Amino acid sequence: MLARLKELRDLDGKLVLITGASSGLGELVAYEVAKRGARVVLCARNLEKLRQVAEKCKEISQTSAFVVQLDVSDSDAIDQQLNHVLKDIGPVDVLVNSAGFGLFETFQQIDMHVTEKMFRVNVLGLMYVTQKIAQQMIESGRGQIFNIASVAGKIATPKSTVYSATKFAIVGFSNALRLELRPLGVQVTTVNPGPMATNFFKQADPSGRYFDAVKLLSLSPNRVAHQISEAIGYRRREINAPLYMEAIHRGYELFPNFGDLLASSSFFNRK
Template identity: 40%
Template sequence: MRTTALITGASSGLGAEFAAQLAARGHDLVLVARSADRLEALAERLGKAHGITAHVLVQDLSAPDAARRVGAELADRGLTVDLLVNNAGFGTCGRFEEIDGSRDHDQLMVNVVSLVDLTHELLPGMLARGRGSVVNVASTAAYQPTPYFAVYGASKTFVLNFSLALRQEYRRRGIRVLALCPGPVETAFFEVIGTRKAAVTGRFDSPGAVVRAGLRALDADRSYVTPGLSNFAGAHLAPRRPRGLVAAIAERVTRGVRDAARVA
C-alpha cells in the first residue's frame, strides 16, 4: 500500500531533498510552501522520475490559520497523510532590539506554531489508522542558548523538546516521532541570515546527507539524530556545562556572526 508524506518548506533545501528521497522510496507527496512555481516544477519532476503522485499545496505557514487551511485542503482532495515532515523554518540574526518584531513573530509562527498546529491536524488520523510518523526539523542550535539568534535558537529548543515528549506519548501507539537536529547545511538559510559565517563551525553538510541520516534514524525508530560526528560531539558536550557559562561562550562565538550580518 502506497503511503503519503506531507513536507513543509518543500520548495528548496532540506524540504526539496526530503521530497526527492521519499519519492525514491515510493511515497506519494504533498508539497507545501509559498512558491507555486517551484512546487509545481518539483512535483512534475519527481512524478516523472519515480512514478509517484505529488500534490502541490500553496500556503504561507506564517498565517494564523495556515494548518487549518492545509487540513481542509487535504480533506477536500481526499488525502490522508502517513508521514508529516515539519521542515519549514527560517532564522533571524542580530541584536534583539534591532530585529523587526514582526519578522520574529513570523519566525515563531513558522518554526513553532505551524509545526504544532499541523501535528494537531494530522496526528489524530494517524492514531485512528494505527500507524504514522512525524519528523520535526530542529537544529544543533536547540542544544544551547544562542545569543544574536535568540528567537531562532529558542524555537529549535522547543521543537526538540516537543518532539521528545510526543515520542514518549505515542511510541506504544504506532506513531514514530523523530527530531532531526542538523548543523550547518548548504541551503538558502544563510542567504536569509545574510552571512555564511552563521555556520560557526565553518563546515557545511549537504542536504542529501542530512536527509539520509534523518530517514535512517526514522527507520530505526530513534527519538532524535544529530548528523555528523563533530556536530554530535559539540551538541552533547556543551550542555553539560553550567548554563550561564554555555550562554557566555556562545555569545563570544556568535558576536562575529552578528557583526558580519550587519555589514551584509
C-alpha cells in the same frame, strides 16, 4: 505498535507530506522519499517552485505528487488545506515539518514583528500542522513525524536569540509529543542539523559573512535528507548532524559555565 511502524520502511505508495518543500532541506527530502516510491504532498507558499519540485518527484518515483499552497503562519489556511489533503488525497503516513526561517540579529536590535513571525512559522505553524496530521495518524494506528529543529535548539549562541528560542521550543515540544504518541503507534523524530549549504542563510544572514566563516564545517543537505529518509519506519529519537555537535551539547549540559564561554568564543560566534 512497533510492527505497524515497520510497515513504513517500505515507502512504495506511502503518502509523505512535507512543509517547506519548495526549497532547501524540504525539497531534498521530497526527492529522497520519491526515490523509494513514495507519493508526496508538497506544501509551501511558492506555488511555481512547488510545481517544479512536484514534476521532478514524479519523474523520480513514477507516481503521483501533489502541490498544496500553504502559509504555515496562517492557522485557518492550515486547517482548510489539510482537510482537503485528508479528504481528497488520503491519510498521511509520514509528516516532515521543514518550514521555517531565521534571522541572525542581536535581540536588542531585532524587529519584534519579525520575532512574532518567526514563532508563528517555526513553532506555532509546526504545532498546528502536527496536531491535524497526528489526529489522523492515531486513527490509522501508525505514522511518523519528523520535526526539523536545529543544533541551535541545543546550543544557543550570540545573534541567534530568537531563532534559538524557536528551535529550543521545537525540541521540547517534540520530546513531550514523542512520549504521548508512541503508545498510539506514532513515532516522533527530531532532526537537529548544523549549518547546511541551503538558501536559509540568504534570509538569516544576507551579508553572507557567517556562512563564509563556517563554510568548511557546513553539512551537505543531501546527506541530511538521506538520513531522514532512511530513518522512516524506525524508532529513531533524534538525528543529530554533525555528530561532534551532539558531543559538544552533552559537554555543555555537564559543564554549563564552560559551555557559555565556548558558545561565545570565536569558534561559535561567527555571525
